[in-house]
Every structure is written in structure tokens, then in C-alpha cells.
Amino acid sequence: MTETSTVSTSPDRSRLRTIVHLVQDVSKIGGIPGRVRNTIAAAQGRPIRHVCLSAKRDPAFAPAPDTFVADEDEAGVLAFLAACHATDTVVVTPNSVFRAFSPAIQEQLARLPLLHMASGQLAFILQDSEVLAHLDFIDSYRVSRILCLSDMDMSFHRQMGLHELTKIRLPVATRAHNGYSPETNRFVTYVGRIDFHTKGAERLVPVARLMKERGLPPLRIFTTDSLNSPDLAAFLALLAEAGLSEWVEIVYNVTDKQVLYGEASVVLLPSKKESFGNVILEAFSFGVPVIATSYAPGPAEVIRHGEDGFLLDEFSAEAVVGLLEGLSPERRLALSQAAFARHRDYSMEQYLSALESIAADAALAFPGKNRVRAFPKIRAAEVLRARLKEARREIRLMEKEMRHVKESFSWRMTEPFRLMKMKLSRKPHQ
Structure with a gap:
């Protein structure tokens, strides 16, 4: 068993032809679906073909190149996979997305080397996920290698007895110019779904209340009003109860990054679980510093405390607003310059090159069967x-x-008498 924290020297890729990226629903906003869409688009024209295999899709979502949807054309998906070989095709599957596909598709996928992308933060999955209740899946699911997104998560995997680990940096679109200005970037901003369970969105309410009391500009929230925001109604009720409905600005279903970050002074990320944090890199690409929790592996990996953002042990209103009040225009500009420089470390090119190198190595070393556990045995x-x-x-x-x-x-002799006795006992007394 081998553990690596960096990508190995690129092997001969001549045999690797295709990388298949699994996703549960390619039409969802942000997160894994957004990253896969961006990856497929950026990989057009490369020697190694990148394709998306989605279990389902919103009918209103326009079809995309190199994207297969299982519930729309399972026969076509099976035909495509049947033509793939373990020597030339590798599958990237995040978390437990593998389970979203039919048994017939799973059987075809399992023939190929599987790269398990641990993008759900293993510690959080163990604490609070129903995946582990499906013991048959946990025991039978095997992969060729586990991709970790942070040193913290790699360490936790090792503690759980899981090996064959490789660290990989997820990508963000690289921008040439940092347009951040203290004069135009004035709004403290949240970008993400309204989810109390993992994203900690309820923590924004006391922060907004204290911001209003201290005379800061209104909090601006970009989110979605779809099922992707399960706690939106409860969040709106909390804002109303706090008298903030008219003060907090909420904008729905925006995907234009310039709109999301073009006027942001700081982005708040109150997540309780964040395996990587696409929002951090997106904000950094616009030169916007981020305030996040210190115990989530993603923010702790990307943000350099005090240099391009801040990591808080306690994401309280007092801690957040205290930081905001202490940020002079000169300090914000210095943070912005460091954040913008940081985003270049996470380019799409470095991600594609690293992933292709790992995939080629996995295909070359594939013993004919996936043998590595992706989830630990829980006593x-x-x-x-x-x-x-x-x-x-x-x-x-x-x-x-x-x-x-x-x-x-x-029994046969006495059963009729027992039934008769029961019927008589149920009759009302005259």
C-alpha cells in the first residue's frame, strides 16, 4: 500500500484515452456539478477525452458536449461503457455518487479503475451521513485510489486506516486582472445555498443583526430558491423575526461571477463542513478575501490566516463583525492582492494535468479489479x-x-373453535 501527498511523476499516457466524471445531477448549481461542467468545458481539445456521466438531469437544463445522462438513455450509456477498457479509461467518482446509477451501469463502471474523490470531508460523513447505514455498499465498494483535497482530510483518512491516498488541488478559472477596489467593493457577501446543516447559513442572521447595529453596509446574499436551498423558508423567517427582511439583500439564481463578486468587500463562509470550498477560490480570483471557519479542511487548506483571509475557531457575530470593523481600505487592498495571487495556484491547467497523470498511473497499475476500501470499517x-x-x-x-x-x-382441529370464541367475545352484550 502506498500513500502519496503529491502527484507522482507523469507516466506514459499513451494508453489513457478517456476520463469519466460521475455526477448525480449535472444540472444543479455550484458544487460538484458545477466543477464537473467546468472541467468538461476546459478539457475540450485535449488528447485525453473528459466526459461527464450524470445519473439524471433537469429537462430544462440544456444538453452539454461530452455529457451522458443515464436516466435519459441508459442503453446509450451502457454501449459507451462497454466500449471502454480498463487500460484506456478511468472513472472519477465523488463520495457515494456511484450508488446513484443502476446496477447494470455500476457493473460496467466497476470494470474500470475508480478514483474516489473524497470531496465530502470524511470526518463529517462519519459524524452525520446516512451513507454508512448502507453497510452492504460500504463493505463492497472498492476503488483504485482515493483523491483527497486537503492535508487535514488525508491525515484523517490515515487515522481511519485508509491508504492509497493522493492529494489534488481543485481548479478555478484563472483571471488576468484584479479589479478589486475599496471604493467599489463595499458589500459583505455570502454566496451559496441556504443550508443550516452543512453551510451554517443560520449563522449569518446574528452577524447581519450586529452589522446593522454597528452601521455597516447591508449584507448581500446570493443563493438559490430551488431545492438546493433546503432551509430557505426557515432562514427568511429568522430574518423577519430579527427585523432584517428589508435590510439584508437577497438575490436568487445568479451564475455570473462578475455579479457575484464584483462588488464584494469580503465573502463570509460560515460552513460547518467544507471539504474544499469552490467559493473561496472564486472569490480569490476576483481578489475578494474570505472569512471562514478554521476547522473545515478546505478553508484551512486554502486560506492563509491574516494574509488573504481569516480563519475563525468560532464563527460568531462578535468575531466576524469585529474583524470587519478593523479592516481599513489599505488592509483590504493588501488582503485582496494576496488573495488574487493565491488563486493562480489552483488553475484548471494544473488540475487537468494532475488528474490525467494520476488516472494514467491508475490505469497502468490496475490489477484487473478495484481493491481499495474508500470508507472505513466502523466497529x-x-x-x-x-x-x-x-x-x-x-x-x-x-x-x-x-x-x-x-x-x-x-392446531387444525382447535383453530376453528378459537376463531369462533374470538367472534363471540367481540359481540356486544344484549
Whole structure:
């Protein structure tokens, strides 16, 4: 077993022809779907073909080049995969997206080297995910290599006994010019879905309340009003209760990055779980510094505290607003310049080159079967499964004994009398 924290020297890629990127729903805004769409678009014309395989798609979402949708044309997907070989095709599957496809497609995918992209932060998955309840999947799911997005997550994987790790930097579109100006970039901004569970969006309400009390410009929020924002109604209710409905500016379903970040002074990222943080890199590409939590691996990996943003152990209103009040125009400009320089470390070219090198290495070394566990064995889950198995065995024995009793002569003779007695006992007294 080999552990690596950096990409190995690129092997001979002549045999690698295709990289298949799995996604659950290519039409969703941001996150993994957005990154895969950007990757497929940027990879057009490269010697190695990059394709997207999505389990489903919103019918209103326009078809894209090199994109297959399983629920629209499963036969076509199966035909495409059947023509792929383990020596020339590698599959990139984030988290448990593999499960989103039909058994027939899973069977075809499993023939090929699988790169498991651990983009969901393993610590958070263990603490709060129903994926681990599907023990059959957890035990049978095997890959060729695990891609980690941060040193923190790599370390946690090792502690869980998971190896064959490779660190990779996710991409952002590189921009040539930093247009950040303290005069025009005036609004503290949040970009992301309204989700209390992982994104910590509810933390924005006390921050906004204190910003208003201290006379700061209104908080600006860019989000979506689709199912991708599960806690939007509750969030709006919290704003109303705090008297902030008219003060906080909320804009829905914007995808134009210039609109999202062109007037942002600072981006807030209150996430409880953030494996990487596409928003951080997008903000940095516009020279916008980011304030985030210190314990989420992604922000801790990308943000250099005090240089291009800030990492807070406690994302409280007092901590956030205290930082905002202490940022002079000169300080914000220095942060902006460092943030803009930082985004160049995460170019699409470095990502594609690294991914192609890793994929080529995986295809070259593929032993004919994926053998690496992507999720750890959890002792408590194993105990529960053993207890469940024993309970099911006891139930089967009881059912078998009951069948024997019902088939016996005495049961057949006395059962009619028992039924008659039950009916008589149910009749009302005259």
C-alpha cells in the first residue's frame, strides 16, 4: 500500500484515452456539478477525452458536449461503457455518487479503475451521513485510489486506516486582472445555498443583526430558491423575526461571477463542513478575501490566516463583525492582492494535468479489479449489523416453528373453535 501527498511523476499516457466524471445531477448549481461542467468545458481539445456521466438531469437544463445522462438513455450509456477498457479509461467518482446509477451501469463502471474523490470531508460523513447505514455498499465498494483535497482530510483518512491516498488541488478559472477596489467593493457577501446543516447559513442572521447595529453596509446574499436551498423558508423567517427582511439583500439564481463578486468587500463562509470550498477560490480570483471557519479542511487548506483571509475557531457575530470593523481600505487592498495571487495556484491547467497523470498511473497499475476500501470499517456499525443478523435469524426460526405448529393436527382441529370464541367475545352484550 502506498500513500502519496503529491502527484507522482507523469507516466506514459499513451494508453489513457478517456476520463469519466460521475455526477448525480449535472444540472444543479455550484458544487460538484458545477466543477464537473467546468472541467468538461476546459478539457475540450485535449488528447485525453473528459466526459461527464450524470445519473439524471433537469429537462430544462440544456444538453452539454461530452455529457451522458443515464436516466435519459441508459442503453446509450451502457454501449459507451462497454466500449471502454480498463487500460484506456478511468472513472472519477465523488463520495457515494456511484450508488446513484443502476446496477447494470455500476457493473460496467466497476470494470474500470475508480478514483474516489473524497470531496465530502470524511470526518463529517462519519459524524452525520446516512451513507454508512448502507453497510452492504460500504463493505463492497472498492476503488483504485482515493483523491483527497486537503492535508487535514488525508491525515484523517490515515487515522481511519485508509491508504492509497493522493492529494489534488481543485481548479478555478484563472483571471488576468484584479479589479478589486475599496471604493467599489463595499458589500459583505455570502454566496451559496441556504443550508443550516452543512453551510451554517443560520449563522449569518446574528452577524447581519450586529452589522446593522454597528452601521455597516447591508449584507448581500446570493443563493438559490430551488431545492438546493433546503432551509430557505426557515432562514427568511429568522430574518423577519430579527427585523432584517428589508435590510439584508437577497438575490436568487445568479451564475455570473462578475455579479457575484464584483462588488464584494469580503465573502463570509460560515460552513460547518467544507471539504474544499469552490467559493473561496472564486472569490480569490476576483481578489475578494474570505472569512471562514478554521476547522473545515478546505478553508484551512486554502486560506492563509491574516494574509488573504481569516480563519475563525468560532464563527460568531462578535468575531466576524469585529474583524470587519478593523479592516481599513489599505488592509483590504493588501488582503485582496494576496488573495488574487493565491488563486493562480489552483488553475484548471494544473488540475487537468494532475488528474490525467494520476488516472494514467491508475490505469497502468490496475490489477484487473478495484481493491481499495474508500470508507472505513466502523466497529459500532459492525456490532449493530451482527445483532441485526442474529435478530433476523431468530425471527426466521420463530416463523418456522409457527408453521410447524399450524401444520400440526391439534392446531387444525382447535383453530376453528378459537376463531369462533374470538367472534363471540367481540359481540356486544344484549
